[in-house]
Amino acid sequence: xxxxxxxxxxxxxxxxxxxxxxxxxxxxxxxxxxxxxxxxxxxxxxxxxxxxxxxxxxxxxxxxxxxxxxxxxxxxxxxxxxxxxxxxxxxxxxxxxxxxxxxxxxxxxxxxxxxxxxxxxxxxxxxxxxxxxxxxxxxxxxxxxxxxxxx
Amino acid sequence: xxxxxxxxxxxxxxxxxxxxxxxxxxxxxxxxxxxxxxxxxxxxxxxxxxxxxxxxxxxxxxxxxxxxxxxxxxxxxxxxxxxxxxxxxxxxxxxxxxxxxxxxxxxxxxxxxxxxxxxxxxxxxxxxxxxxxxxxxxxxxxxxxxxxxxx
Numbered sequence: 010x011x012x013x014x015x016x017x018x019x020x021x022x023x024x025x026x027x028x029x030x031x032x033x034x035x036x037x038x039x040x041x042x043x044x045x046x047x048x049x050x051x052x053x054x055x056x057x058x059x060x061x062x063x064x065x066x067x068x069x070x071x072x073x074x075x076x077x078x079x080x081x082x083x084x085x086x087x088x089x090x091x092x093x094x095x096x097x098x099x100x101x102x103x104x105x106x107x108x109x110x111x112x113x114x115x116x117x118x119x120x121x122x123x124x125x126x127x128x129x130x131x132x133x134x135x136x137x138x139x140x141x142x143x144x145x146x147x148x149x150x151x152x153x154x155x156x157x158x159x160x
Numbered sequence: 161x162x163x164x165x166x167x168x169x170x171x172x173x174x175x176x177x178x179x180x181x182x183x184x185x186x187x188x189x190x191x192x193x194x195x196x197x198x199x200x201x202x203x204x205x206x207x208x209x210x211x212x213x214x215x216x217x218x219x220x221x222x223x224x225x226x227x228x229x230x231x232x233x234x235x236x237x238x239x240x241x242x243x244x245x246x247x248x249x250x251x252x253x254x255x256x257x258x259x260x261x262x263x264x265x266x267x268x269x270x271x272x273x274x275x276x277x278x279x280x281x282x283x284x285x286x287x288x289x290x291x292x293x294x295x296x297x298x299x300x301x302x303x304x305x306x307x308x309x310x311x
């Protein structure tokens with residue numbers, strides 16, 4: 010392997026052959042006012058429940074909440090950077106929004122391998138986001154993971 | 161209705177009674193390098209397929225791509241700002257990632273009401289993201305929409 014290939018390979022995550030049911034990894038981050046502002050800009054989602062305290066106080070949330078997809082993005086962070094990590098391909102994701110997240114909340118996104126599908130090089134992950142011990146997003150992801158044979 | 165309530169009500173989206181199967185709305189936005197950078201920061205997702213051209217060139221994508229959840233965030237934008245708009249509550253979302261999106265691509269997120277579930281005040285939407293006529297994300301959302309009776 011030449012030096013460039015070797016350097017790029019160091020950035021690569023797990024290969025399919027490295028993975029087993031039950032492997033778990035996590036990423037955690039505090040969601041701040043700055044995240045909500047930046048996410049409103051990149052998404053264009055200026056829903057007043059995220060940006061207008063006066064409006065949000067009069068909803069069932071009783072105040073501003075973070076965008077659900079902002080919280081969900083931390084799931085993609087675990088998958089794309091840790092388990093299985095760089096080189097994998099996002100096939101699908103389901104998200105059940107169970108409870109709101111507010112600025113100042115620290116979200117832990119946790120993924121666990123629940124199934125390996127060798128004929129497609131797919132893995133299924135249970136994906137949850139947790140705040141203070143409570144599941145705020147539940148769901149499942151399907152990921153395609155390169156084989157060492159193709160590396 | 162007093163002046164404050166009246167002003168807040170003007171920010172509110174559709175109520176459940178206003179909705180019918182077949183209603184469609186859309187939001188479109190060009191995904192830029194700046195969006196990818198900002199999204200990497202808010203999500204913490206520094207996967208080199210988004211940030212490292214040298215690494216990304218050696219994947220099946222042949223170059224850097226936008227985060228799938230960044231593209232998906234435009235679906236939330238249509239739902240939260242247009243159909244049904246402010247006041248609604250995100251219950252769940254499924255996402256099938258069909259093709260990559262690159263900086264410079266203009267993404268149209270389109271949602272269509274496919275089912276009304278009056279007993280729960282839920283609606284189901286088909287949700288797609290399109291680039292140049294091609295579906296890059298397909299999926300479905302369930303949304304809770306307030307009733308006029310509760311407003």
